[in-house]
Amino acid sequence: MSTTISRRTFITGATAAGVALAAGSYFTWNGQNIPNSVKTGDVTYDVLIIGSGGAGMRAALAAAENKDLKVAVMTKLVPTRSASTMAQGGMNGVTGVTDPADSVESHMFDTIKGGDYLCDQDAVEYFAQRAGENIFEMDFMGYPYNRQEDGSFHQRKMGGSSHPRASYFEDRAGHAMVHALFEQCLKHNIDFISECQMLEISMDGDKLNGVIAMDMRSGNLLGVAAKTIIIATGGYGRVYWIRTSNPYSSTGDGIVAGMNIGIPFKDPEMVQFHPTGLSANGVLLSESSRAEGALLINKDGERFMGKYAPEKLELATRDIVARAIATEMLEGRGVGEGIHAGVYMDFRHIPPERIDERLGQVRDLAQRFAGVDIKKEMVPIAPTCHYSMGGLEMADFHTGASRVPGVFVAGECSCVSVHGANRLGANSLSEVLVFGHTAGDGAAAYAKEHKYEGSQEKMAQDCAKWQDKFKEVTTRDRSAGKTVPEIRDAMVNTMWYKVGVFREETQLQEAARELSALEKEYEHCYVGDTSHVYNTAFEQYVELGNLLQVSHSIVQGAIARKESRGGHSRRDYPQRDDVNFLKHTLIFKQDGGYRTEYKDVVITKYQPKERKY
Amino acid sequence: MDVTLNVHRFVEGKKWVQKYKIPVTVGMTVLEALTVVKEKQDPTLSFTCSCRSSICGACAVRVNGNAELSCEILVENLLKRYDTDTLTIEPLGNFRVIRDLIVDWDPKYARLKKIKPAMEPKPEFSAETGCKQSPEEFNKFKKYAGCILCGSCVSECNKNTLNEEDFLDPFVFVKAERLVADSRDRDPKAHLQAVQDAGLWRCFNCQECTAKCPKGLDPAGAIEKLKEATFKMGLSQGVGGKHAKAIYDDISESGMLDESKLNIKSEGFIMAGMRLPMALRLMNTGKMNPLESHPVNPDIKTIQAVVKAAEKEAE
Numbered sequence: 001m002s003t004t005i006s007r008r009t010f011i012t013g014a015t016a017a018g019v020a021l022a023a024g025s026y027f028t029w030n031g032q033n034i035p036n037s038v039k040t041g042d043v044t045y046d047v048l049i050i051g052s053g054g055a056g057m058r059a060a061l062a063a064a065e066n067k068d069l070k071v072a073v074m075t076k077l078v079p080t081r082s083a084s085t086m087a088q089g090g091m092n093g094v095t096g097v098t099d100p101a102d103s104v105e106s107h108m109f110d111t112i113k114g115g116d117y118l119c120d121q122d123a124v125e126y127f128a129q130r131a132g133e134n135i136f137e138m139d140f141m142g143y144p145y146n147r148q149e150d151g152s153f154h155q156r157k158m159g160g161s162s163h164p165r166a167s168y169f170e171d172r173a174g175h176a177m178v179h180a181l182f183e184q185c186l187k188h189n190i191d192f193i194s195e196c197q198m199l200e201i202s203m204d205g206d207k208l209n210g211v212i213a214m215d216m217r218s219g220n221l222l223g224v225a226a227k228t229i230i231i232a233t234g235g236y237g238r239v240y241w242i243r244t245s246n247p248y249s250s251t252g253d254g255i256v257a258g259m260n261i262g263i264p265f266k267d268p269e270m271v272q273f274h275p276t277g278l279s280a281n282g283v284l285l286s287e288s289s290r291a292e293g294a295l296l297i298n299k300d301g302e303r304f305m306g307k308y309a310p311e312k313l314e315l316a317t318r319d320i321v322a323r324a325i326a327t328e329m330l331e332g333r334g335v336g337e338g339i340h341a342g343v344y345m346d347f348r349h350i351p352p353e354r355i356d357e358r359l360g361q362v363r364d365l366a367q368r369f370a371g372v373d374i375k376k377e378m379v380p381i382a383p384t385c386h387y388s389m390g391g392l393e394m395a396d397f398h399t400g401a402s403r404v405p406g407v408f409v410a411g412e413c414s415c416v417s418v419h420g421a422n423r424l425g426a427n428s429l430s431e432v433l434v435f436g437h438t439a440g441d442g443a444a445a446y447a448k449e450h451k452y453e454g455s456q457e458k459m460a461q462d463c464a465k466w467q468d469k470f471k472e473v474t475t476r477d478r479s480a481g482k483t484v485p486e487i488r489d490a491m492v493n494t495m496w497y498k499v500g501v502f503r504e505e506t507q508l509q510e511a512a513r514e515l516s517a518l519e520k521e522y523e524h525c526y527v528g529d530t531s532h533v534y535n536t537a538f539e540q541y542v543e544l545g546n547l548l549q550v551s552h553s554i555v556q557g558a559i560a561r562k563e564s565r566g567g568h569s570r571r572d573y574p575q576r577d578d579v580n581f582l583k584h585t586l587i588f589k590q591d592g593g594y595r596t597e598y599k600d601v602v603i604t605k606y607q608p609k610e611r612k613y
Numbered sequence: 614m615d616v617t618l619n620v621h622r623f624v625e626g627k628k629w630v631q632k633y634k635i636p637v638t639v640g641m642t643v644l645e646a647l648t649v650v651k652e653k654q655d656p657t658l659s660f661t662c663s664c665r666s667s668i669c670g671a672c673a674v675r676v677n678g679n680a681e682l683s684c685e686i687l688v689e690n691l692l693k694r695y696d697t698d699t700l701t702i703e704p705l706g707n708f709r710v711i712r713d714l715i716v717d718w719d720p721k722y723a724r725l726k727k728i729k730p731a732m733e734p735k736p737e738f739s740a741e742t743g744c745k746q747s748p749e750e751f752n753k754f755k756k757y758a759g760c761i762l763c764g765s766c767v768s769e770c771n772k773n774t775l776n777e778e779d780f781l782d783p784f785v786f787v788k789a790e791r792l793v794a795d796s797r798d799r800d801p802k803a804h805l806q807a808v809q810d811a812g813l814w815r816c817f818n819c820q821e822c823t824a825k826c827p828k829g830l831d832p833a834g835a836i837e838k839l840k841e842a843t844f845k846m847g848l849s850q851g852v853g854g855k856h857a858k859a860i861y862d863d864i865s866e867s868g869m870l871d872e873s874k875l876n877i878k879s880e881g882f883i884m885a886g887m888r889l890p891m892a893l894r895l896m897n898t899g900k901m902n903p904l905e906s907h908p909v910n911p912d913i914k915t916i917q918a919v920v921k922a923a924e925k926e927a928e
Contacts, residue, residue, distance in 0.1 A: 030711060031709070031711065031717050031719050032719040032720075032723075033717075033719055077661065077663060077671060078671075078718050080669070080670065080761075080762050081661075081663040081664070081669045081670065081671040082663070082669070083663075083664070085664065085668050085669050085761075086664050086666060086668055086669070133741070135743075136740065136741060136742060136743035137740045137741075137743075139738075139743030139744045139797075140734050140738060140739065140740040140743055140744060141731075141732070142731060142732030142734075142792075142795070142797070144751070144754070144755060144758040144791075144795075145751075146748075146751065146755075147746050147747060147748045147750075147751045148748070149747075149748065150745075151745030151746055151747055152743070152745065153743065169755075169758065170755070170759075172668065172759065175668050175759075175761065176758060179758070179760075179762075183730050183731040183732070183788075184731050186722070186725060186726050186730050186731065187729070187730065187731035194718075194719075217711055247663040247664040247665065247669060248662055248663055248664075248665065249663050280639070280640050281640070281645075281665070283665070283666055284666075368640065368685070368687060369640040369642075370639070370640055371639040371640055483652070483656070484656075485652040485653075527656065528656030528657065529656050529657040529659075531624055531625060531657065531712075532625075533624060533625050533711070533712050534659050534711055534712040534713075534715050535659075536651075536659045536660070536661075537651075537656040537657065537659075
């Protein structure tokens, strides 16, 4: 079924500089992180998945059910280090095991309302119909679900859900999912191409060649030929650097690679901020803090939530509380300096035994990272970027296909759109299962029907281009320009202060100008490590380039959307505007710039209404 | 306050220790300290990290000889613990080093594969309707499902340091116990047999893994549970199991070890016979006397009661 490209074709097609590269042995290989056939260029994958989180591994298992297909998962770390492992709450899906009254319609409506009506309702229906079956399937794959008395997994109720429908493992739902999927991948002998940083998707005109990646261990450039690619690289919370709960690896690599081959970035302005991250480092203090009665206090000692949500106070929804905190900080009633500014969260009136019993982890985190004992002192907190609703446009949610033939998308890096303008808790893990599964099936079906038509020559040229670039970038003199972290910090200042919880026209325009200037500085920045072995300085340089492009897209989308909806709050346009903006933003990368288009939201069953909780 | 970091560097075959001095800030973790060095002083210093909230397992390193998750351990606390202003940072032990603090996980995954690392559901379960399991059955293995594959447990494992060829990493045993104790699995014996074949009985019982696990999972305890399971499930245990059985018999019958027979009971006559030179040396120095009749401990009644109580608790 798979087309094998011989090493000979590969070499003869290569340019002079690329000869050794194409054979994959410019430097000595360092270990078995890559299958030998990839090293020699003797393999063409039917399905090549980029990213080893929940979506990537679920997709791999689905595709590998077709025994005659060659399937591999590429990751820049090793499997199980992904953002999926950090998910705590659970995965939503209607199963009826804990609450027989739950229904697909209810899950669908909760998701659409939570998403402030920017969800495509046909896609949400597809999602809600399949989330339950994926949860049962994970049980069969060995997911260690917490159980109820009748032996079924137990489901709990998460924010914004009308019924208990989130299955879980303790407070580590994502960790358990990733490890269960990894166990299955080991069992089915899925090829992993580990510790390889994707650099670009190689195309020859409109034909897909494969993926260009750097083997971090050896520094060799790989051109991995593939009939289909599934981009499953996760989110991009690191555009806010420490003001995010995301891992260091969430740098939007796949989104940029996808944009660069013509896939639009859909709804990039829709970023979810969680209200209570530690000011010190953005790590989350769980929502249970406020549920247990913690108060939010400004610099003047005032409990300020009464001004923003007179009835629900601290227990208002995430977006409302995040905006309240941001307003206090903007109006000079915050505490702390710069990126570590925030307001106080006060636990001191809560009985100490209750803190020990129910908020042990919160107390531990505050003590560890902020040096504060919450029983005795108030802890500084601030909103922290938590999730990216936007992502690469999924053109067909029945297959996971993007608009580029052979390229599929799944997980947080994609935009289906199921989450619309705001995601509900426990919908992200079910999304990666449902659409990872779908994209795996979709890519497999495509691979069976199509021949490999990519160009080995072009791929070898792309490898050579990156090899030259690596050399040029890593050997720059210290006087060449700013360092990678310096440019990143400047980017974060722009993004956090001008494209954060609140946005407005003048600041967004400034942000766009500042990002353009940073993109220029980036072209001659200083990397400072010349080694070809595990050059993390170069990897961070690549990631920063991706973060800059993602940032620019967010700003572009935020400028275009002159309304406030879900995660996107414009101070100059505080109302939702269904007449003009009940539509998706599509940002295209074009001729070195960014172009904006729109696409209608699909409305089937539920007409937009005001969103009240 | 400043901290000096002595970091063990390894780049393209060259090895050296490099000194960095940085100011300690409130809440500074070892990972943040390394990041400050990389961003402000030396971009060539290399390490891996991802989640910075102790769940992804990417950032474990050795600090002053002990494995730690660098994202969760505070510099300040370490300086107090060791009463020093200097920390030595090395890559995890018992791993091949690729560069600086970055280690090679491939051989570890290969060993994980040895134990059939996925649950095989019982025939009455299906992908469409899932599985059934009582909360009590779930509780039997849930602790071991918390492993994050950070590698801390193997860093100071003495058995792996001596010879890793005929043994597994402690986290592999944790994964095995998680599967063997999972009531949904159709054939726990298959995992158990694989673990036993791969060296279950060769653990030194040094407890380093249990001391180092940042998640408190007690890998050494998992190894003990697996050994128990070989008896319960009627696997023939080989030398290790016979040795344990011989000790058990001696203790429950006489309250004292019969060293002259222990070896024969464990290894059998022929293998034990090969150890004759050592036996002669022991006799020569008076440490063993095969002619002496095996004494009975005067407190035998108490000892038997202890054994009985322990057995009851294990059930």
